[in-house]
Amino acid sequence: MCAVIACAESWDDIALYGRNKLGWLRSFLTLANGIPSHDTFRRVFMLIDPDAFEACFSAWAQSFAEAFDREVVVIDGKNVRRSFDRGRAQGPLHLVSAWASEQGLALGQREVDGKSNEITAILALLETLSLKNSIVTLDAMGCQKRIAGQILERGADYLLGLKANHSKAFLAVKECCERHCFARGATARPVFDAFDDSHGRLVRRRVFVCPEAADLKALDAWGDA
Structure with missing residues (x-):
């Protein structure tokens, strides 16, 4: 994670970051054999279940959240810039994200599958979030009875955009x-x-x-x- 924050974009970059920061990393990690090779990083991450990893990472990130009486969680969908590939007829990557506005903290995100829609991604994202006593806001795309019901089940209130549909x-x-x-x-x-x-x-x-x-x-x- 430290390497990615420092703009690492490949396994080689991650291994290079580790070698350059070995002294600092050893101040809180036991690295008897030094930094693994870039191939080892790649193999380990290929074996990790991405959904389980995301759940663990989200729980870790939310552990840093301060206690607020009423956190406002904003859920919104966006296309990622330059994620399309016209040559391969590949459309842009569309993500649904949850943002804790008081914390300035991203709580989680879900990719919108081309075979489903944003509503399905919102429901899947809500399942991963700790929302008790929060206020969840969504635009008109998220104004659905199933979504409202799931927010209430998780102990939160909702603020939804309502349109003529x-x-x-x-x-x-x-x-x-x-x-x-x-x-x-x-x-x-x-x-x-x-x-x-x-x-x-x-x-x-x-x-x-x-x-x-x-x-x-x-x-x-x-x-x-």
Whole structure:
């Protein structure tokens, strides 16, 4: 891991890093026979189960997390830059990642299989995360009953982007917000109100908390929505 952080990109690079840092590594590791060859590094990593390794690495990374009353875990999907190969008709690598915003810590990621979709990858990623007392946020792609249910099962709350593809829930929430937040005489006030011009246009972003939405029948299937 230290070698990769130091920009090692091959087994030769990792072995070279080890030889150059041997004195430092021996301050906390027993290296009676020195640094293994690049071939040994390659063979060992070929024998490791990648899913088991990821689970161990994620648990190790999360052990560094400080205790926050309400950590916000952002789950989002992105294409990795320059991961495509037009010559081989290979599309870009698409990853779903979980980011602990208070910690500034990546908690885990899953590759989106070309034969499945982002929803499947999100469900698999959630299985690997410790989420108790967290707030998990996802965009409209993650606005699915299965995902919401899994987040609740893991002891967290969710904040999901809701769009018109969930027509009944969308219309019910829209009508509720128009009545309680935007109508003349409405008593609700935004808990966040700011202007943003970072993308070449001026956008006003307002956030309302609308407790009345909890009583909407259209949200019954979402579990504690």
